[in-house]
Amino acid sequence: AKLAKFRERDGLTITLLSDPEKAVLTAYGAFGEKKLYGKTVVGVIRSTFVIDTDRTVLKVISSELRANTHGDQALEFLRNRS
Secondary structure: OHHHHHHHHOOOOOOOOOOOOOHHHHHOOOEEEEEEOOEEEEEEOOOEEEEOOOOOEEEEEOOOOOOOOHHHHHHHHHHHHO
């Protein structure tokens, strides 16, 4: 319900995924050990996946991901594909 409200509020036309059991996060390697303020913790590993309509992963942006630039990195990748 929260994702539907967010999608409607922001006029999004994309499919949003909710994964409370972390099954997809784990399958994509986006949940596990990470460093946070110098300590090892378990949690969501911030990642962006560009996936085509055939469900093929085209690009993964994770280790080099910066919150303020990963959207630009994904857009640049998509623009260069066309």
